[in-house]
Amino acid sequence: MEGPLPRLGRSSGGRPRDEIDFHALWTALRRNQLIIVGCLVVAVAAAVLISFLTTPTYEAVALIQLDQTPSSDRDFLTERRSTGEVNTDMELIHSRTFAESVADSLGLQVLIEEPRRVARSDILAYVGPSHQEEKAAYELTRESGGRFAVKDQATDRRLGVFAPGERIRLGGITVALSPTAVRYDRIRLRVRNFDGTVQSLRSALSVARPRDPYLVEVRYQSSDPLLARDVPNAIAARFIAHRQSVQQSQARSMVSFLRLQIDTLSRQLASSENVLRTFREGRRVISPDVEASSQTKRLTDLQADRNVVEAERQALAKLLVNVRAAAATRQPGQSSPYRRLLAFPTLLRNQAASGFLSTLMTLENERATLLARRRPEDPDMQALTSRVSEIEEQLQSVAETYLEGLASQVASMDATLGEFGQELGRIPANEMQYTRLQRQPKLLQEMYTLLQTRLKEAEITQAVDDPGARIIDVATTPDEPIKPRKGLNVALGALVGLMLGAATTFARAQLDRTIRTRDDVQLATGSPLLALIPHMPGSPELSGNGQQRALAAPLKGQQLLPYDPVAESYRTLRTNMLFTGASSDARTLVFTSPMPGDGKTTVSANTAVVLTQQGKRVILIDADMRRGRLNRLFSRPRAPGLSDVLNYATSLEEVRQRIELASGQGLDLVTTGTLPPNAAELLGSMRMHALLERLEREYDIIIFDTPPLNVVTDAAVLSSSADGVVLVVRAGVTVSDALGYAMEQLRSVSAPILGVVINDIDFKKDRSYYPGWYGREYEAQEQG
Secondary structure, three states: OOOOOOOOOOOOEEEEEEEOHHHHHHHHHHOOHHHHHHHHHHHHHHHHHHHHHHOEEEEEEEEEEEEOOOOOOOOOOOOOOOOOHHHHHHHHHOHHHHHHHHHOOOOOOOEEEOOOOOOOHHHEEEEEOOOOOOOEEEEEEEOOOHEEEEEEOOOOEEEEEEOOOEEEEOOOEEEOOOHHHHHHHHEEEEEEOHHHHHHHOOOEEEEEEOOOOOOEEEEEOOOOOOHHHHHHHHHHHHHHHHHHHHHHHHHHHHHHHHHHHOOOOOOOHHHHHHHHHHHHHHOOOOOOOHHHHHHHHHHHHHHHHHHHHHHHHHHHHHHHHHHHHHHHHHOOOOOHHHHHHOOOHHHHHOHHHHHHHHHHHHHHHHHHHHOOOOOOOHHHHHHHHHHHHHHHHEEEEEEEEHHHHHHHHHHHHHHHHHHHHHHHHHOHHHHHHHHHHHHHHHHHHHOOOOOOHHHHHHHHHHHHHOOOOEEEOOOOOOOOOOOOOOHHHHHHHHHHHHHHHHHHHHHHHHHHEOOOHHHHHHHHHHHEEEEEOOOOOOOOOOOHHHHHHHHHHHHHOOHHHHOEEEEEEEHHHHHHHHHOOOHHOEEEEEEEEOOOOOOHHHHHHHHHHHHHOOOOOOEEOOOOOOOOHHHHHHHOOOOOOOOHHHHOOOHHHOOOEEEEEEOOOOEEEEEOOOOOOHHHHOOOOOHHHHHHHHHHHHOOEEEEEEOOOOOOOOOHHOOOOOEEEEEEOOOOOOOOHHHHHHHHHHHHOOOOEEEEEEEOOOOOOOHHHHOOOOOOHHHHHHHO
């Protein structure tokens, strides 16, 4: 640390405190570069350490494509896929069922704790599936011959010795060591419970749509790069296999149903053809088209259509009654009676009914599959049952709507037939019967051909793979981990270090309330700055603070150097006191300070020296009758002194001591004398006033060194009788609040305040506070 900080609230140019001083900010950062560099080094070192201690995490991605629109040859089984269905597929990929299957197949319950950062395949060649719920830990120690002794860490029981390749039964888990495991002396395995394993897998697995809404990314993160590759590939494979299984199950159900319907229609077609042949042979009907007129044919067609529609209406009404009755008495687990609607041929031509029936079969197959593993009250079972009920209601609504349409057609045809009643009476009964009997085989033949076509389509769907989902990109073994990102960590560490260093710098700057600059003096006192006194190392044999040691040598008879910055600072103080404004007539000067250790004794002594060098008659009086130090600075006895004069114990002539300077000039010194118990009373006594009047007649300048203002009232008492008061503060030590309080005490006694001296300034460290001070550089040039 190079030294104290400049405060950021006010610059040397008098900038208001509510404005940002960027020069002060830069100065604070520059002066505390060691703190900032230290924070930077610590933060970067911490980031590097964390990066190296953090277990690397690898990530692999498998990409699955889901077709938006199924192929045209499967439209009767599969509707257009919506984005909602894609979301359902994504939830299925992330489902617990798939996670359990993959955890079983890859043996994810077993973790390798030691050695660390080793590929799983280097240690384990086989891990059997298990649903073990209890946690366990095992230690394998290599023995001679490349075999491993296995110990249960929980019970400390030895389980046996096994060679790589041999299967080891560890509780509910079966494992086999890889041949490369012999490279390690000790192996520690931990077995997690199955639920925890599945939860961990699902938390590390993410399923998302990257760009295209029909592309799905399966990502997995693991500390083992091989597991990071194997898990998403296994998940994708399970998803494709599941879709294939569902498709084939639906196709098998459809094939079985269509074959049953084809057999039924085949028998009905054969029966209707036999009836027609019997009628033609019995009535000898050859060609009704030639025998009947066009009117007869029209009326016959209309009657036949009416009969077909009526028969269809009656059949559908009866079928709906049977379906409702069966639905009301259906037992749990039985197939839906609404499947019987597929037996009604005309409903197959209805696209909505066909779609609902297909969906109903799919849901019932899923419910039957799920019922084999779960109970009816399971939430998933209830959800499927609810969905089946919704499809049944929709089927019933479609059938009822279709039935109402048939009834309307019958009513319309009846009205038309009524108009042609007379014409119908003239149509031969044989021709009408022949036409009616001929129409039934045609209708059955059309339905038979339709069902045969659908049967072939279902058989093709059953035989081929599902084209609606396929793996576009398989996951590959990652070469580099995604975490930790060492470069980013170091950069963030550097940024945090710089921010922490800057924050520390600014905090120290804002918390520093000591006096350092002219602006600080102005803000605290409103008085002018008289001088800036530099710091100088002192003689080690003298006690006291650093300022006293620094300036003791010149006061012991050595002449101040002509261009010494310290001497020049005191000459500046002399000039500002004697030749600036109202202070030019000041003869009696009081030097004091807010607190002890501010350097008032040193400043007052050296001021007396420079005034003497100017040819002034100067007397220096140590009025600090509590702990005065002028006698030590000048190596003179303390008593007799001022207290003895004020107590009428001696005269001024007896206590006055002559200090000769090397220049041949001299000043008079009066020490404290015997330390009295009533110093303040003596300084305010009539005897003191009389002494001052005498001294003013005999000397040009009278300098009093007094105690600190904020400690005792001696200085305030004496200041009321002086011509001027000089406050001495120590740079970086005196607090602005203490200086302000001292000024309040002086103003309360109407003391004539000349100004403030900032003492003990280390310009080498604090040059940024005093950008206009060049004394040391000027002195070096003169001597050169």
